[in-house]
Amino acid sequence: MSAFTDIATRTYNHGWRLDPIVRSLLDTDFYKLLMLQLIWERHPEIDVTFSLINRSRSVRLADVVAEEELRAQLDHARTLAFTNRELVWLAGNTFYGETQMFKPGFIAWLRDFRLPPYELSRREGQYELTFSGPWTHTTMWEIPALAIINELRTRAVLRGEGRFSLDVLYARAKAKLWEKVERLRALDGLLISDFGTRRRHSFLWQRWCVEALKEGLGSAMIGSSNVLIAMESDLEAIGTNAHELPMVAAALAPDDEALRQAPYRVLDEWRSAYGGNLLIVLPDAFGTHAFLKDAPDWVADWTGFRPDSAPPIPAGEEIIAWWASKGRDPREKLLVFSDGMDVASIEETHRRFAGRVRTSFGWGTNLTNDFKGCLPGGGSALDPISLVCKVTQADGRPAVKLSDNPEKATGDAGEIARYLRVFGRSGLVSTPVTV
Amino acid sequence: MSAFTDIATRTYNHGWRLDPIVRSLLDTDFYKLLMLQLIWERHPEIDVTFSLINRSRSVRLADVVAEEELRAQLDHARTLAFTNRELVWLAGNTFYGETQMFKPGFIAWLRDFRLPPYELSRREGQYELTFSGPWTHTTMWEIPALAIINELRTRAVLRGEGRFSLDVLYARAKAKLWEKVERLRALDGLLISDFGTRRRHSFLWQRWCVEALKEGLGSAMIGSSNVLIAMESDLEAIGTNAHELPMVAAALAPDDEALRQAPYRVLDEWRSAYGGNLLIVLPDAFGTHAFLKDAPDWVADWTGFRPDSAPPIPAGEEIIAWWASKGRDPREKLLVFSDGMDVASIEETHRRFAGRVRTSFGWGTNLTNDFKGCLPGGGSALDPISLVCKVTQADGRPAVKLSDNPEKATGDAGEIARYLRVFGRSGLVSTPVTV
Numbered sequence: 001m002s003a004f005t006d007i008a009t010r011t012y013n014h015g016w017r018l019d020p021i022v023r024s025l026l027d028t029d030f031y032k033l034l035m036l037q038l039i040w041e042r043h044p045e046i047d048v049t050f051s052l053i054n055r056s057r058s059v060r061l062a063d064v065v066a067e068e069e070l071r072a073q074l075d076h077a078r079t080l081a082f083t084n085r086e087l088v089w090l091a092g093n094t095f096y097g098e099t100q101m102f103k104p105g106f107i108a109w110l111r112d113f114r115l116p117p118y119e120l121s122r123r124e125g126q127y128e129l130t131f132s133g134p135w136t137h138t139t140m141w142e143i144p145a146l147a148i149i150n151e152l153r154t155r156a157v158l159r160g161e162g163r164f165s166l167d168v169l170y171a172r173a174k175a176k177l178w179e180k181v182e183r184l185r186a187l188d189g190l191l192i193s194d195f196g197t198r199r200r201h202s203f204l205w206q207r208w209c210v211e212a213l214k215e216g217l218g219s220a221m222i223g224s225s226n227v228l229i230a231m232e233s234d235l236e237a238i239g240t241n242a243h244e245l246p247m248v249a250a251a252l253a254p255d256d257e258a259l260r261q262a263p264y265r266v267l268d269e270w271r272s273a274y275g276g277n278l279l280i281v282l283p284d285a286f287g288t289h290a291f292l293k294d295a296p297d298w299v300a301d302w303t304g305f306r307p308d309s310a311p312p313i314p315a316g317e318e319i320i321a322w323w324a325s326k327g328r329d330p331r332e333k334l335l336v337f338s339d340g341m342d343v344a345s346i347e348e349t350h351r352r353f354a355g356r357v358r359t360s361f362g363w364g365t366n367l368t369n370d371f372k373g374c375l376p377g378g379g380s381a382l383d384p385i386s387l388v389c390k391v392t393q394a395d396g397r398p399a400v401k402l403s404d405n406p407e408k409a410t411g412d413a414g415e416i417a418r419y420l421r422v423f424g425r426s427g428l429v430s431t432p433v434t435v
Numbered sequence: 436m437s438a439f440t441d442i443a444t445r446t447y448n449h450g451w452r453l454d455p456i457v458r459s460l461l462d463t464d465f466y467k468l469l470m471l472q473l474i475w476e477r478h479p480e481i482d483v484t485f486s487l488i489n490r491s492r493s494v495r496l497a498d499v500v501a502e503e504e505l506r507a508q509l510d511h512a513r514t515l516a517f518t519n520r521e522l523v524w525l526a527g528n529t530f531y532g533e534t535q536m537f538k539p540g541f542i543a544w545l546r547d548f549r550l551p552p553y554e555l556s557r558r559e560g561q562y563e564l565t566f567s568g569p570w571t572h573t574t575m576w577e578i579p580a581l582a583i584i585n586e587l588r589t590r591a592v593l594r595g596e597g598r599f600s601l602d603v604l605y606a607r608a609k610a611k612l613w614e615k616v617e618r619l620r621a622l623d624g625l626l627i628s629d630f631g632t633r634r635r636h637s638f639l640w641q642r643w644c645v646e647a648l649k650e651g652l653g654s655a656m657i658g659s660s661n662v663l664i665a666m667e668s669d670l671e672a673i674g675t676n677a678h679e680l681p682m683v684a685a686a687l688a689p690d691d692e693a694l695r696q697a698p699y700r701v702l703d704e705w706r707s708a709y710g711g712n713l714l715i716v717l718p719d720a721f722g723t724h725a726f727l728k729d730a731p732d733w734v735a736d737w738t739g740f741r742p743d744s745a746p747p748i749p750a751g752e753e754i755i756a757w758w759a760s761k762g763r764d765p766r767e768k769l770l771v772f773s774d775g776m777d778v779a780s781i782e783e784t785h786r787r788f789a790g791r792v793r794t795s796f797g798w799g800t801n802l803t804n805d806f807k808g809c810l811p812g813g814g815s816a817l818d819p820i821s822l823v824c825k826v827t828q829a830d831g832r833p834a835v836k837l838s839d840n841p842e843k844a845t846g847d848a849g850e851i852a853r854y855l856r857v858f859g860r861s862g863l864v865s866t867p868v869t870v
Binding site: 178 | 597599600602605606617
């Protein structure tokens with residue numbers, strides 16, 4: 001067969017300066033685009049700094065991933081523009097049942113969008129990677145930056161493995177994922193979507209996982225948070241909003257009272273921009289307990305909640321009890337579970353809430369980056385790390401996230417202490433962060 | 436990427452009348468060629484019938500494999516001729532350290548070789564497939580006929596499986612094989628070769644397995660019995676002789692004494708044609724015990740034995756004791772184990788004989804067709820079956836194989852009784868035949 005090698009393709013591939021990890025600006029999470037439209041419309045003047053934070057300190061990323069390769073990938077991402085086809089799809093596709101989710105003016109603005117500059121240095125075996133500038137631009141770095149670093153780490157670990165070692169590695173990972181699919185298939189009424197872009201093993205692997213879920217779970221697989229994969233695989237693009245909205249609002253609050261109100265101000269803005277199934281509350285930026293205690297009544301009218309840092313069952317129970325206290329029927333509400341879920345916790349959570357509340361699951365790292373036990377030589381070099389890219393400043397003021405798990409808190413220590421004073425510590429439970 | 440599909444290749448593939456299973460006359464076992472040269476030189480006048488025998492009666496092959504497809508594959512195999520490149524390689528390559536293993540006259544004769552006609556009918560859910568005519572031609576059907584039927588069964592079982600089911604099936608099988616490779620890697624001084632052509636899952640899978648062993652076992656992987664794969668993967672072609680030689684000699688023996696001597700006459704012919712490492716005795720056609728009891732002294736000068744139907748450890752011990760009784764040092768001798776071996780029996784046998792005799796392993800069905808537990812839907816539809824293609828007549832006289840395991844005996848019942856009288860029952864042990 002060697003005579004029939006596709007010479008043009010081979011030659012074209014020879015010409016690549018590098019093998020790019022991010023090849024499209026749509027290779028990001030859908031909620032970034034929803035938030036971006038809001039930021040573009042309401043807050044075009046805010047400057048925000050995003051910073052890379054590796055919570056798995058024992059993995060010395062700067063020793064594993066070559067700086068030259070990292071710069072090459074980041075630089076390549078900065079050359080990307082939305083293509084005409086991508087913009088036509090964003091403008092014309094239906095998202096969450098809505099047409100024209102993205103306004104013509106926003107689509108036009110996206111046409112000239114490019115990722116802004118980055119700052120990269122090394123310190124104690126870690127990379128210090130920051131993105132500073134208009135929030136309308138720095139926000140778009142979060143997902144590609146994380147995907148690039150995670151995939152560069154994968155490549156570094158696998159460099160030098162033999163062709164059959166690699167074949168076996170992926171064979172094991174595929175077999176492993178399929179065991180999960182077979183277990184999930186047994187759950188009546190399950191709804192699940194891929195949330196695994198940011199911490200994926202690689203782009204190609206994420207795509208394989210999504211296609212496998214599509215075939216294996218049928219209609220239980222409702223979509224992907226990855227816009228490019230959703231477009232190419234004809235799946236729903238899934239996602240609503242993230243912690244950066246309340247974090248920026250909180251950072252800019254002039255006093256403690258404004259700080260306490262910041263999460264609700266953000267939701268108020270959101271509901272004026274989006275409706276229906278996009279009205280999902282992310283309650284844990286500064287502690288779910290505090291959020292619920294002071295929440296205005298209209299928050300109970302929203303479609304659902306996405307608990308993202310408390311153990312799923314207590315978190316769900318707390319929100320259900322809150323809905324009931326507000327006179328709402330939880331069976332008409334939705335809980336989206338997305339924090340470090342895997343098959344066992346999906347099974348347990350699904351069974352616990354069946355018939356009591358609608359549920360769906362955003363399956364992330366344990367879907368797209370579970371290679372434990374798959375390396376032919378053994379070892380944990382492919383285990384996912386807890387890498388995030390968070391808002392650290394807004395207009396020069398420090399930004400903080402508390403979350404329901406103090407292990408996940410980010411920000412300046414003095415500011416964290418102030419936030420804890422304002423929001424309280426009630427309901428915060430420390431749990432080891434693995435993914 | 437769809438714009439870059441290789442249109443020429445796609446178009447070429449559209450034009451296939453079928454997807455041929457056997458695409459080269461070298462896609463056969465090496466010993467068939469060694470035996471063929473002997474038959475061509477010494478016995479061009481003998482007519483021999485080979486017949487398909489499915490010892491796994493519960494698998495109704497004629498219900499699983501469509502007759503039309505079977506005929507199409509057999510017909511396609513009959514269109515094949517040795518290519519010039521293949522003949523140049525056979526003539527010029529070194530086999531077992533010898534140049535010009537195949538004589539120029541034989542190579543010239545091969546140039547016009549084609550597989551002869553077949554007869555196919557159905558009976559009680561099984562195929563009756565026979566090849567009658569000159570031994571020089573019918574002998575060459577054994578391996579392709581078996582490979583074709585086994586792969587057609589694979590295709591029938593897998594038809595209708597989804598693309599990801601198939602991907603997972605092979606992922607599981609790859610992971611399974613690699614576990615075996617990792618266990619075998621721990622055995623010091625192991626020598627192993629692929630003997631899995633006849634009962635392989637498919638050609639492509641056999642090739643994957645061989646390449647995986649090559650990478651995973653390094654120099655412990657000494658070759659393949661498959662001539663085409665040996666040529667393409669630059670491995671040693673492995674094999675010596677098979678039961679058809681003593682079976683034909685026995686069938687043609689004019690009386691009981693000539694029958695008793697038939698196995699030794701065959702070895703005498705073999706040693707006049709081949710030397711060195713090709714002097715491997717296959718002792719079990721009519722029982723190893725009987726063979727050793729009456730064997731002439733010169734048989735102890737041969738390089739080794741290939742016990743093929745007795746449990747490996749007792750068989751090895753019996754042969755070692757026999758060498759010692761003949762005053763030979765077993766540490767200079769070779770035992771080749773090839774009967775239904777898998778990792779556990781390879782480990783056990785290797786350890787048992789380490790330092791006492793040289794050993795090597797011919798790994799067959801459990802290498803190239805172990806899909807137990809791999810079907811995404813479960814079930815045993817891919818489990819290998821005990822299918823053979825044996826000599827049933829020579830010049831019109833019935834042919835018989837006893838073997839050390841009466842479950843493997845083939846032939847007419849009255850003739851089996853006569854052979855048992857001539858050779859005795861001593862040492863025969865009934866063991867279930869699984870592969």
